[in-house]
Amino acid sequence: MTVLPRSLERLLSAHVTAGVGDIDAEWRAFVAEHTRLLLHVARSVSTNHDEAMDAYTFVLEQLRADDFRRLQDFAADPRSKLSTWLVVVARRLCLDLYRRRYGRNRGPNSHSHRSIRRRLQDLVADGLDFHDLPSVQGAGAELALRQAELHRALDDALATLTPHDRLVLRLRFDDDLSAQDIARLLDFPSPFHVYRHVNALLGRLRRTLEQRGVESAVP
Amino acid sequence: MRQSKLAIVTTSEHLSATDIAAFIDGSLPFADRARAELHLSSCDRCRQELAACARLTNSVPSAPRRLTTWPLIGFAAAVLLIAVVLRPSATHTDRAPSIERASTTASARMFAVFPLGDAVVPRSKLRFTWHRDDRSSGYRVIVTDASGGPTWSEDTPDTVATPPLTVRFDAGVRYFWRVEALHLDGSVAQSAEAPFRIGAE
Numbered sequence: 001m002t003v004l005p006r007s008l009e010r011l012l013s014a015h016v017t018a019g020v021g022d023i024d025a026e027w028r029a030f031v032a033e034h035t036r037l038l039l040h041v042a043r044s045v046s047t048n049h050d051e052a053m054d055a056y057t058f059v060l061e062q063l064r065a066d067d068f069r070r071l072q073d074f075a076a077d078p079r080s081k082l083s084t085w086l087v088v089v090a091r092r093l094c095l096d097l098y099r100r101r102y103g104r105n106r107g108p109n110s111h112s113h114r115s116i117r118r119r120l121q122d123l124v125a126d127g128l129d130f131h132d133l134p135s136v137q138g139a140g141a142e143l144a145l146r147q148a149e150l151h152r153a154l155d156d157a158l159a160t161l162t163p164h165d166r167l168v169l170r171l172r173f174d175d176d177l178s179a180q181d182i183a184r185l186l187d188f189p190s191p192f193h194v195y196r197h198v199n200a201l202l203g204r205l206r207r208t209l210e211q212r213g214v215e216s217a218v219p
Numbered sequence: 220m221r222q223s224k225l226a227i228v229t230t231s232e233h234l235s236a237t238d239i240a241a242f243i244d245g246s247l248p249f250a251d252r253a254r255a256e257l258h259l260s261s262c263d264r265c266r267q268e269l270a271a272c273a274r275l276t277n278s279v280p281s282a283p284r285r286l287t288t289w290p291l292i293g294f295a296a297a298v299l300l301i302a303v304v305l306r307p308s309a310t311h312t313d314r315a316p317s318i319e320r321a322s323t324t325a326s327a328r329m330f331a332v333f334p335l336g337d338a339v340v341p342r343s344k345l346r347f348t349w350h351r352d353d354r355s356s357g358y359r360v361i362v363t364d365a366s367g368g369p370t371w372s373e374d375t376p377d378t379v380a381t382p383p384l385t386v387r388f389d390a391g392v393r394y395f396w397r398v399e400a401l402h403l404d405g406s407v408a409q410s411a412e413a414p415f416r417i418g419a420e
Binding site: 041074077080081083091092175181184185192195 | 236237239240242243244247257259260261266268269270272274275277278279280357366369370374387401407
């Protein structure tokens with residue numbers, strides 16, 4: 001069972017038994033302990049200083065709202081470290097604020113997302129060159145059809161992998177997570193083991209594509 | 220309705236903040252983790268959130284230590300002892316003139332080459348270089364601002380990294396950079412943090 005940090009225990013205890021002054025003091029102590037983490041999260045959502053400070057303030061307001069409801073829910077059933085939970089919750093709150101102000105964007109930067117995805121395709125196909133469909137629409141219907149077939153073949157090959165292996169590749173190539181972060185997240189002994197596993201998976205995908213007759217990038 | 224104490228992760232429902240945090244910490248029960256991996260392997264939204272939060276969790280800057288007088292004196296005495304009694308033997312190397320000695324990790328040192336010592340660099344010429352680590356399988360360059368907030372980072376197999384011009388660096392502001400080398404045995408070597416500033420073109 002996860003042990004609650006003392007600052008959280010004291011804050012929630014003061015909320016139940018003590019006066020307003022004590023609650024404020026414990027809240028200030030809690031904020032002081034976690035302010036670096038919360039600022040780090042706020043800055044990750046917006047590099048603009050003023051926006052990041054607005055987001056940081058919003059997160060604190062929401063954590064205190066409804067008699068510290070979120071913190072109470074965490075304390076009632078802690079399944080992770082408080083710091084990890086704060087990162088996730090704070091990030092969601094920052095994104096909520098951002099979307100309220102600027103609307104829901106199209107997700108991750110579309111251009112970089114496509115280029116990262118193309119890296120996976122290039123690595124698997126070892127010289128195959130998958131172009132984005134829109135860029136070849138002017139080049140003829142037959143070319144577009146062949147491109148679509150190549151995309152489907154790669155998706156089919158990915159479907160032959162286990163969920164764990166698909167997750168490894170997606171974290172590496174779709175989300176650009178470092179080998180070190182993947183190793184920590186998915187319990188690999190070291191980043192080197194991640195590199196080795198990714199290379200093995202790419203080889204397997206390559207062989208699957210070859211078995212399905214995908215041997216050349218030329219449509 | 221109050222949520223059950225058991226982690227409930229289905230393949231169709233998006234992961235809750237609690238589930239994401241537990242996944243990052245490795246504290247999901249085995250069966251729930253398997254279900255979460257199945258969901259994550261096909262859900263871009265949850266997977267992107269997981270990746271972003273994992274990255275943030277692993278990069279939270281640590282609090283600066285407040286040094287009091289006596290520990291500082293003790294540290295200075297230890298440094299003096301090492302410098303006088305345990306002089307490192309001189310060996311021939313082809314180090315570049317402006318090398319900043321790296322802080323040691325348990326396994327190895329990394330040597331940043333440029334920029335060092337609060338160097339002022341025009342934005343268009345900003346490029347990070349360091350010495351090769353023969354045991355390395357790759358490097359990660361990390362740039363932060365004065366408060367430790369992340370500015371830019373990149374994984375590379377080379378010993379040089381250039382931040383794209385789309386990454387913003389403010390003129391006159393002090394930044395800090397360091398480089399980490401991933402070794403094949405899983406250990407990591409890290410250079411000391413070096414300050415630099417962006418100057419006029």
